[in-house]
Each structure stands twice: as structure tokens, then as C-alpha cells.
Amino acid sequence: MSPVTYADIEAASQRLAGVANRTPVITSRTVNELTKAQVFFKCENFQRTGSFKFRGAYNALAQLSDRQKQQGVLTYSSGNHAQAIALSGKLLGIATTIVMPQDAPAVKLAATRGYGAQVILYDRATTTREKLAQQLASDRQLTIIPPYDHPQIIAGQGTAAKELLEEVPQLDLLLVCCGGGGLLSGCAIATKSQPNQTNSPSHHPRVIGVEPEQADDAKRSFYTKKLQTIHNPDTIADGARTPSLGKYTFPLVLHYVDDMLTVSEAAILRTMFFLWERLKIVVEPTGALAASALLEGLITIPDTKIGIIISGGNVDLQQISQLLK
Structure with a gap:
């Protein structure tokens, strides 16, 4: 039996009602024109404490x-x-x-x-x-209370996708950043189990996780089916500096996630600044991971509806200014 079920995510949603922010879903004509798709950004940078956590x-x-x-x-x-x-x-x-x-x-x-x-x-x-x-x-x-490898943490994170799918019920694809896999596995469970979708698995949205190239332990774990570890991965996306997926998140990712992609450090920065400049929202490097896979052309699926989790907006402006120099 799965350590986290859709019922757990529903219970978490009730627990969070009136406490957590129901974050906005925003769109951009510019992004839609660039991607030839309808793109919906779930903005967890507007969550309390500035992230889905x-x-x-x-x-x-x-x-x-x-x-x-x-x-x-x-x-x-x-x-x-x-x-x-x-x-x-x-x-x-x-x-x-x-x-x-x-x-x-x-x-x-x-x-x-x-x-x-x-x-x-x-x-x-x-x-x-x-x-x-x-x-x-x-x-x-x-x-x-570990940061990601905990059933109740995973269930809570899954409420982000639950809310997105309630607002945009017929997504074709959901892109989610991945560090330790708590958000990715929770959102994947919510997406594959959403009751207002048809019972056929082919009608559920595909779920793809995105992580930095320099912290690609989850992608390698996904393809080898063996848990891979990177000690202190060197990436600007500090939320993805986790050494590996966990004992809960690894099997959940293998079961519910359809694919894993990686993006370069330069791509993360380009996407972050694009989101700042064009969508007028403050996004941290980790928060830009999922969007980067689409905006950098790693995924091209025109005439579809694509959901993207913007995971956070806690930017260290001093660090970013150093990178700009």
C-alpha cells in the first residue's frame, strides 16, 4: 500500500484551509506564443513563507x-x-x-x-x-520533521497540484521541480489520482520532474531504478541541493512520475530573470526549474495545456547580484 494516498492529500487540504494561502494561477500571452501552448503557472512564491514548503x-x-x-x-x-x-x-x-x-x-x-x-x-x-x-x-x-521524506510532508505538498487541477481540470502535462522529491511525488499522486479526471490512465496529465544538471541524482535514479546520491551538489538552485531522493519519495517518483529532465545553471538564471521581467513575479532559482524545461525548449508540445509549479520566491538578492557581476 502506498504510504501517501489521494485521501491523505484531501485531508491535508482540509487541514490547511484558512491557514495556507490558496495561491493564484496566472497565465502569460507571451509564454503561450513562445510555446504554442496554454501554460498555467501555480504561484507558490505567494504562499506563506514564500514557498510551497x-x-x-x-x-x-x-x-x-x-x-x-x-x-x-x-x-x-x-x-x-x-x-x-x-x-x-x-x-x-x-x-x-x-x-x-x-x-x-x-x-x-x-x-x-x-x-x-x-x-x-x-x-x-x-x-x-x-x-x-x-x-x-x-x-x-x-x-x-525532515524536509521531504515524510508521508505527511508529501501529502501537504500534493495540495498544490490538487488546487491547480481544480482550477484547470484538463491539463495535458504538469512540470514540477525536484530536490528531494516531496513536492514532485505529492503533486504526481494528486495528478494521477484526481477524481474529476476519467478513470483511464491515458487521460491523466503526464507529470515530469525537473532538476539541475549539476544535481541530477533524481534523474539518474529514475532511469537506473537504483537510488543515486550526490554529496553537496553545486547548484544555484539551493532547494535542489539534496543528496538524493528518500525512502518514501524514491518509490513514489518511480510509480507516479512519467519522466525526469535536467536544466543547466545558465538556463535556470535565464528563466528566473524572464519570469521576473515578463510575468512580473519574483521567483527563486529553484522555483524556476520547472518553467526552464519548457521555456528552454526541452519540451515542445503545441496545442496542449501545461501546468507549471513555481515552487518559491525567496531570492537572496545579494547572491543574485554577485552572479550578475
Whole structure:
């Protein structure tokens, strides 16, 4: 039996009602002309904390036992999941401890602390975040809420696709960025299980995951059917610097996702600035991954309806200005 079902996503949707933002779906005549398709952007950059991560974080924390809530939680994250756990903890009255890399974007560090979390920094080169988290959680009796490999996190993330398909019910393709696979697997489950589609699998939208070329562990895992790992992948898309898919997300991706693609660092930047300039929305590098596959021509399917998850908008402007130089 699947660790995450459409019923779990429906329950998460009810839990998030009135708490998470129902983010807008926007279109662009320019993008439609360029791609010869109808393109619909689900803008999770307008979600609370600036990314889809709030969905999964709140869904997971809301289901903790009273004892777990009283003792507090711990997670590890480069930034978006950190902020999401910190805000969810604040809303639910749960103390939060976040393990973050020293080189995490300053804007994400500041926001995480601003939501009241205790931040513990580590050096990527010398420390494995999972081991540090396990040690701290054991010492402090904290519940670990990992950033992606957790059924309740996956179910929460899947609500983004559920909402998109409720608004645009006859998509032909859904493009989703991939780091650890929580958003991708959750959205794929929602897409393949959406009840207002026909029962024939051929009528469900195709789902394609997109990750950076320099962090292509998920694509290689998808094609080899064996879990591949990259230690500290070097990519501007900091949300995709995960070492591998997880024990939950890997089999879910294999089962529900139709294909995986990768895009270059230059393509990510071009797409990010295109979205800034033409759609007038602030998108972070990871948030531009899915759109990049389409706008860079990796996919060409005219006369179709294509959904794209814009996963976040937490841009470190200092980092971007350095790249521009």
C-alpha cells in the first residue's frame, strides 16, 4: 500500500484551509506564443513563507501528539522548509530548532529566526546534517520533521497540484521541480489520482520532474531504478541541493512520475530573470526549474495545456547580484 494516498492529500487540504494561502494561477500571452501552448503557472512564491514548503510543514506539525508538540521539533533545511517549520511551529505553539548550513541564503536565515526558531549552523564540508540532526534530537528529545521524506510532508505538498487541477481540470502535462522529491511525488499522486479526471490512465496529465544538471541524482535514479546520491551538489538552485531522493519519495517518483529532465545553471538564471521581467513575479532559482524545461525548449508540445509549479520566491538578492557581476 502506498504510504501517501489521494485521501491523505484531501485531508491535508482540509487541514490547511484558512491557514495556507490558496495561491493564484496566472497565465502569460507571451509564454503561450513562445510555446504554442496554454501554460498555467501555480504561484507558490505567494504562499506563506514564500514557498510551497508551508503546506507540508503545517500538515505534519498539526498531526503531532500533544506530547510531541510540548517537547518541540527539529528539522534541517537550506531555507524554505526551515521557514515553513518555524512559522508552523509559531502558529501551533510548538518550539522549533532548525539545523541550517552556514552558506544558506541570508534572507532565509533571517526569516527563519524572525519566526522564532532556534537556528544551529553547520559547515557542509565537514558535517552531515542528518547525523547532526539525529544527535541533537536524541539529546533534546525532539521530533524530527525532515524536509521531504515524510508521508505527511508529501501529502501537504500534493495540495498544490490538487488546487491547480481544480482550477484547470484538463491539463495535458504538469512540470514540477525536484530536490528531494516531496513536492514532485505529492503533486504526481494528486495528478494521477484526481477524481474529476476519467478513470483511464491515458487521460491523466503526464507529470515530469525537473532538476539541475549539476544535481541530477533524481534523474539518474529514475532511469537506473537504483537510488543515486550526490554529496553537496553545486547548484544555484539551493532547494535542489539534496543528496538524493528518500525512502518514501524514491518509490513514489518511480510509480507516479512519467519522466525526469535536467536544466543547466545558465538556463535556470535565464528563466528566473524572464519570469521576473515578463510575468512580473519574483521567483527563486529553484522555483524556476520547472518553467526552464519548457521555456528552454526541452519540451515542445503545441496545442496542449501545461501546468507549471513555481515552487518559491525567496531570492537572496545579494547572491543574485554577485552572479550578475
